[in-house]
Amino acid sequence: MAPRVLISDALSEAAVAIFKERGIEVDFQPDLGKDKDKLAEIIGQFDGLAIRSATKVTDKILEKATNLKVVGRAGIGVDNVDIPAATAKGVIVMNTPFGNSITTAEHAIALMFALARQIPSADASTQAGKWEKNKFMGVEITAKVLGIIGCGNIGSIVAERGVGLKMRVIAFDPFLTPERALDLGVEKVELDDLLARADFITLHTPLTPQTKNILSAENLAKTKKGVRVINCARGGLVDEEALRKLLDSGHVAGAAFDVFITEPAKENPLFGHPNVVCTPHLGASTSEAQENVALQVAEQMSDYLTRGAISNAVNFPSITAEEAPKLKPFIALAEKLGSFAGQVIDSAIKKVTITYEGEVGQLKIKALTASAIAGILRPLLADVNVVSAPAVAKERGIVIDEVSRAAADADYESLITLTVETDKSSHSIAGTVFHDGKPRIIAINDIKIDAAVAPVMIYVSNEDKPGFIGRFASLLGNASVNIATFALGRDREGGSAIALVEVDGAVPESVQNEVKALPGVKKVKALAF
Numbered sequence: 001m002a003p004r005v006l007i008s009d010a011l012s013e014a015a016v017a018i019f020k021e022r023g024i025e026v027d028f029q030p031d032l033g034k035d036k037d038k039l040a041e042i043i044g045q046f047d048g049l050a051i052r053s054a055t056k057v058t059d060k061i062l063e064k065a066t067n068l069k070v071v072g073r074a075g076i077g078v079d080n081v082d083i084p085a086a087t088a089k090g091v092i093v094m095n096t097p098f099g100n101s102i103t104t105a106e107h108a109i110a111l112m113f114a115l116a117r118q119i120p121s122a123d124a125s126t127q128a129g130k131w132e133k134n135k136f137m138g139v140e141i142t143a144k145v146l147g148i149i150g151c152g153n154i155g156s157i158v159a160e161r162g163v164g165l166k167m168r169v170i171a172f173d174p175f176l177t178p179e180r181a182l183d184l185g186v187e188k189v190e191l192d193d194l195l196a197r198a199d200f201i202t203l204h205t206p207l208t209p210q211t212k213n214i215l216s217a218e219n220l221a222k223t224k225k226g227v228r229v230i231n232c233a234r235g236g237l238v239d240e241e242a243l244r245k246l247l248d249s250g251h252v253a254g255a256a257f258d259v260f261i262t263e264p265a266k267e268n269p270l271f272g273h274p275n276v277v278c279t280p281h282l283g284a285s286t287s288e289a290q291e292n293v294a295l296q297v298a299e300q301m302s303d304y305l306t307r308g309a310i311s312n313a314v315n316f317p318s319i320t321a322e323e324a325p326k327l328k329p330f331i332a333l334a335e336k337l338g339s340f341a342g343q344v345i346d347s348a349i350k351k352v353t354i355t356y357e358g359e360v361g362q363l364k365i366k367a368l369t370a371s372a373i374a375g376i377l378r379p380l381l382a383d384v385n386v387v388s389a390p391a392v393a394k395e396r397g398i399v400i401d402e403v404s405r406a407a408a409d410a411d412y413e414s415l416i417t418l419t420v421e422t423d424k425s426s427h428s429i430a431g432t433v434f435h436d437g438k439p440r441i442i443a444i445n446d447i448k449i450d451a452a453v454a455p456v457m458i459y460v461s462n463e464d465k466p467g468f469i470g471r472f473a474s475l476l477g478n479a480s481v482n483i484a485t486f487a488l489g490r491d492r493e494g495g496s497a498i499a500l501v502e503v504d505g506a507v508p509e510s511v512q513n514e515v516k517a518l519p520g521v522k523k524v525k526a527l528a529f
């Protein structure tokens, strides 16, 4: 029987043609994504689901998706798909990482001009017959400072356009290497510097726990008077209530938003302010971008459904059916080691060395390396996948070194060690897979430890001094954070120590700060796997 694909959002017709050409039955219902009950009712009939942003692929939808093998997102952000739930069900989730980048960057630039010259209000006034020539005094953008938060695919294109418009472009992005910044003609700065200097601030990061509310009330208060803010990335990056207050007080001169905390945005704190320009998540809406992403997603989904080939999957590496069972536990290990490193580093990565010792070195280590790199980059980049991770790393000037050698430690049949060098420091983490098939962390920065990887953990490095463990455990206990497992290690008595603790719930930031303030503590990181 031919595979069946449901298109539940407004994709270009080009996708329908590709699916049909490839022998796939297509049901194209462009408005279905807005009706979650109807979607839940029929999803069980389909092998593939092609979407944009209106369809929310929740765990409830996935529960009903008894035949679903692949979700294809015609676009970049997959935040409308419950990836862990899809992965748990073995559903591949693919995106099209570059197809709408130029279009979205152009929308940000369009919004910047709309703000600088108040074009929407001037248009409405003129068409109402008011001819209010003195009301709409604009600002030039030439020689103004454009502050870019997140200088990845889209941010870089905005940067190039900004430079072309004779603006002074500064960027805050912990992942931007000085070399890449130089290439783009951008000054790499810290966030506070950007806030203090920018005349226009434009956001181009994914929405992650680190970027959520990056323009909080506190950070917005650090901006220059007269700043204009543009958000074409994701709702939730900016505190909308706080921004409204600063617009009302006149501190912020304008805001242009394409994305909102709640979408569809039927009401919003920003609405109704004369210096606010809004569009309904139109960043990717050009015929060129929509054609690109629709063609690409249909090709990728067809390849998977008809030939089993996987590309641009955000939750699975490209491997064949024979290799899969042997590789799977080591893929999980490599990804977890990478994720640990990605969560603890806080400056630009220069080099990653992955050493495979023992039996694991005989496997297809490219897939393992890709998983490790994806794990490192995922806390920082929008939906990087195992296929694109090595290329993304290379494009960012990160050197990847793979070493494969015989087992050096007789205790382990297989050992993977990941060493990440940043422009400020070097971190290493080693792990293995035990007979239960589960990943174990066995060393951090050459200090031996033995810890299973759990969904929520807290990592502490400290001086090995009496009293620390008691104080640390009490702080967690007093905050009602239950400790599930507690692993400790040290290099020598009185030297450097580490703790890797599995906890039963999120560790509030206030508690992390209290731990940081304990005597002898060097680093504290809440980790999510």
Ligand SMILES: NC(=O)c1ccc[n+]([C@@H]2O[C@H](COP(=O)([O-])OP(=O)(O)OC[C@H]3O[C@@H](n4cnc5c(N)ncnc54)[C@H](O)[C@@H]3O)[C@@H](O)[C@H]2O)c1
Residues within 6 Å of the ligand: 076, 077, 078, 097, 100, 101, 104, 149, 150, 151, 152, 153, 154, 155, 172, 173, 174, 175, 176, 204, 205, 206, 207, 208, 210, 211, 232, 233, 234, 258, 259, 281, 282, 283, 284, 285, 379, 380, 381, 382, 383
């Ligand atoms: N409005 C739209 O229709 C539309 C269209 C396309 C993409 N988007 C959104 O735009 C965003 C960016 O897309 P992209 O393709 O450029 O992604 P990308 O992964 O190429 O770039 C994201 C950049 O953000 C940086 N970053 C991550 N965490 C950061 C932090 N804490 N502080 C500063 N920088 C940080 C990363 O280092 C990276 O360079 C995504 O959220 C995407 O979904 C919106």
Ligand SMILES: O=C(O)CC[C@@H](O)C(=O)O
Residues within 6 Å of the ligand: 052, 053, 074, 075, 076, 077, 078, 100, 281, 282, 283, 284, 285
């Ligand atoms: O599909 C759209 O219109 C929006 C896409 C955009 O948010 C993305 O992340 O690619």
